Amino acid sequence: MFLKIAIKNIVVYKKRSIVTIVLTCFTTALLVFASAFWDGSHNKMIESAVEIYPGYLQITQKDFRKTPSYDNLIFDAQSVRNTLTGISGIDTFSERFESFVLFSSLEKAVGGMFTGIEPKKEERLSRLKKSLKKGEYLSPDDHAKLYIGSELAKRLKVDTGDVLSFVGTGADYSFAADNVTVKGIFQTGLFDFDARAAFVSKSYFDEIMAAQNYATHFIVLPDKPENAEELAAIISQKLGKEYQSLSWQKTMAGLVQGMKVDSIFGYITLGIIFIVIFFVIMIYTLLTVFARVREIGILRAVGTTPSQILRLLLLESALLGLVSVIAGGLIGGALAYYFELNPIVISGYEEQFKQYGLAASAMPAIFSLSTLVRDMIVMFVLTVLSTLYPILKVNGYRPIDAIRQ
Amino acid sequence: MKIKYLVLMLLCLLLSGIHGFAADTESIIKRVEDNLNGKTAFMKFTMKVKTKRSERTMKMDSYSIGKEKSFIKITYPKKDKGITFLKVDKSMWQYVPRIEKTIKIPASMMLQSWMGSDFTNDDLVRESSISEDYEQRIVAEDETEYEIELLPHEDAPVVWGRILMGVSKKYFLPTTVKYFDEDDVLVRILSYEDVKKVGQRFYPTHWVMDPKSEDKAGHQTIFDINEAVFDEKISDTYFTKRALKRYSK
Numbered sequence: 001m002f003l004k005i006a007i008k009n010i011v012v013y014k015k016r017s018i019v020t021i022v023l024t025c026f027t028t029a030l031l032v033f034a035s036a037f038w039d040g041s042h043n044k045m046i047e048s049a050v051e052i053y054p055g056y057l058q059i060t061q062k063d064f065r066k067t068p069s070y071d072n073l074i075f076d077a078q079s080v081r082n083t084l085t086g087i088s089g090i091d092t093f094s095e096r097f098e099s100f101v102l103f104s105s106l107e108k109a110v111g112g113m114f115t116g117i118e119p120k121k122e123e124r125l126s127r128l129k130k131s132l133k134k135g136e137y138l139s140p141d142d143h144a145k146l147y148i149g150s151e152l153a154k155r156l157k158v159d160t161g162d163v164l165s166f167v168g169t170g171a172d173y174s175f176a177a178d179n180v181t182v183k184g185i186f187q188t189g190l191f192d193f194d195a196r197a198a199f200v201s202k203s204y205f206d207e208i209m210a211a212q213n214y215a216t217h218f219i220v221l222p223d224k225p226e227n228a229e230e231l232a233a234i235i236s237q238k239l240g241k242e243y244q245s246l247s248w249q250k251t252m253a254g255l256v257q258g259m260k261v262d263s264i265f266g267y268i269t270l271g272i273i274f275i276v277i278f279f280v281i282m283i284y285t286l287l288t289v290f291a292r293v294r295e296i297g298i299l300r301a302v303g304t305t306p307s308q309i310l311r312l313l314l315l316e317s318a319l320l321g322l323v324s325v326i327a328g329g330l331i332g333g334a335l336a337y338y339f340e341l342n343p344i345v346i347s348g349y350e351e352q353f354k355q356y357g358l359a360a361s362a363m364p365a366i367f368s369l370s371t372l373v374r375d376m377i378v379m380f381v382l383t384v385l386s387t388l389y390p391i392l393k394v395n396g397y398r399p400i401d402a403i404r405q
Numbered sequence: 406m407k408i409k410y411l412v413l414m415l416l417c418l419l420l421s422g423i424h425g426f427a428a429d430t431e432s433i434i435k436r437v438e439d440n441l442n443g444k445t446a447f448m449k450f451t452m453k454v455k456t457k458r459s460e461r462t463m464k465m466d467s468y469s470i471g472k473e474k475s476f477i478k479i480t481y482p483k484k485d486k487g488i489t490f491l492k493v494d495k496s497m498w499q500y501v502p503r504i505e506k507t508i509k510i511p512a513s514m515m516l517q518s519w520m521g522s523d524f525t526n527d528d529l530v531r532e533s534s535i536s537e538d539y540e541q542r543i544v545a546e547d548e549t550e551y552e553i554e555l556l557p558h559e560d561a562p563v564v565w566g567r568i569l570m571g572v573s574k575k576y577f578l579p580t581t582v583k584y585f586d587e588d589d590v591l592v593r594i595l596s597y598e599d600v601k602k603v604g605q606r607f608y609p610t611h612w613v614m615d616p617k618s619e620d621k622a623g624h625q626t627i628f629d630i631n632e633a634v635f636d637e638k639i640s641d642t643y644f645t646k647r648a649l650k651r652y653s654k
Binding site: 068070100104109167169172173175183 | 436454455457458459461484485488499502503504505506508509510511513514517518520521619620621623
């Protein structure tokens with residue numbers, strides 16, 4: 001009964017219905033798409049920043065992050081390995097030893113980062129292997145083979161197959177130097193990283209840098225990256241106070257903050273747009289509802305109660321809201337889905353992105369049903385709320401006054 | 406009138422005093438540098454590097470002419486034997502037999518540790534230029550020592566914000582040298598001890614470098630001079646790039 005009348009009214013008052021539907025539909029689509037795009041691009045930025053090299057979870061000796069010296073190494077890598085093996089929720093983990101050396105080719109000498117990695121495990125923890133540009137990636141038993149950043153190779157003027165030397169300090173503070181052959185050149189897109197990093201197999205590193213059973217970092221890939229924080233806490237507890245276990249949210253706090261600020265500004269902008277739109281809806285509702293004051297007065301006069309009228313009017317705006325939110329959700333969702341498959345390429349900004357340590361310029365949206373439903377519910381509630389004031393106002397009239405209007 | 410004369414006299418005294426002081430400081434530093442470097446010097450010394458975890462001993466021979474040129478060769482341990490360093494003016498090269506290569510140490514590596522010790526490459530190159538790069542001033546004096554403050558000239562390419570140098574009045578040799586960074590935080594103390602008669606001169610034979618920065622807690626580097634010959638002729642052939650490889654053996 002109510003439904004029929006409500007539908008009839010919606011059809012009769014075309015102008016109001018269309019304006020409400022169009023506006024709400026547009027706003028919903030906008031919100032759905034904006035959320036999808038922000039989430040997607042932030043995920044992408046974090047993913048690329050985290051996965052290129054730092055990893056989702058880092059374990060170091062407790063003072064290493066503050067004072068990264070050879071006095072603050074992980075001196076018993078085996079025991080850390082044993083402990084990590086017994087913790088569930090870990091997909092893979094691997095150790096690294098980072099050191100600073102002087103690289104020297106025939107042409108030039110350049111300071112840089114010289115790191116021992118476990119090539120097989122590292123494949124899954126970072127994008128080092130995927131960033132291969134020329135030659136080959138490392139294998140575990142490589143002896144004196146170097147995997148070098150493209151910019152560093154360029155500065156040293158070396159290519160695959162060339163021999164270069166490094167001079168540095170071993171983990172026991174002794175002098176360390178050797179000749180290594182360039183096996184592969186990588187390019188992650190992070191200029192700074194490509195300009196200073198070079199890798200060798202950990203077995204070779206341990207031998208030449210006197211680093212047996214030592215490490216600067218353990219990098220952990222959680223089963224579920226979104227659980228990195230919980231996992232870090234569990235690992236901290238198991239490893240004890242000698243070690244520090246931090247998730248990417250901590251190791252890359254600056255980036256995380258940046259994302260938050262970006263989202264907040266985005267939502268503020270959207271919020272302002274929404275306020276304007278809902279005022280428009282409210283005013284339209286106000287106008288149409290007041291145009292119907294006489295009709296409402298008559299309904300009251302023939303015995304309809306105020307609460308019945310309230311229900312009728314609310315049902316109307318709820319129906320309108322529902323239709324437009326669903327339509328908007330579909331449009332926004334479709335856009336999100338499309339741009340998830342075909343990321344938006346922000347061309348010309350690659351350089352700026354690199355300055356922030358971001359290697360990606362293609363920003364995908366992310367289609368998530370839960371976010372979609374969340375946004376639709378928010379918009380539905382807002383639409384209904386924006387019609388509430390006019391409805392209550394008109395319902396406050398006495399029938400006799402209403403009819404005379 | 407009397408007061409005027411008095412003031413004038415005082416002024417004259419003061420001015421002459423300041424002038425005399427400045428000249429004094431310069432000559433003190435000059436004497437210290439001469440005593441420490443000699444015209445030429447050949448030395449055999451032992452370097453001990455202590456860290457929280459370990460202690461390493463290295464032995465080396467050093468040849469130098471004044472403060473401009475020096476050549477160092479590692480003679481012990483076996484693993485590092487034959488590594489040579491050449492310093493000519495403000496450039497530094499290193500030869501490593503294992504990689505058969507001579508490397509010029511770039512400016513960016515100057516503050517890196519020298520052979521894992523608490524000395525930096527920069528120390529080897531620049532320690533010499535105290536008389537050129539710093540403004541000198543005596544800030545305190547007692548019966549046995551001057552305390553001289555060294556402040557870098559504005560455009561001087563130095564890493565220290567301030568240096569406080571104790572100088573023995575008896576030997577005109579440094580006793581302790583305190584290095585402060587640009588925020589005037591004490592970074593390290595170098596002590597020259599055990600002054601002994603070496604040939605015609607007195608020389609500190611036990612040098613201790615005590616770093617004070619947090620990342621170097623528990624570290625210490627000790628130089629013991631086992632043998633020293635001053636002012637004998639040293640062949641120029643040591644101070645060429647070719648010498649690095651030639652005398653490495």
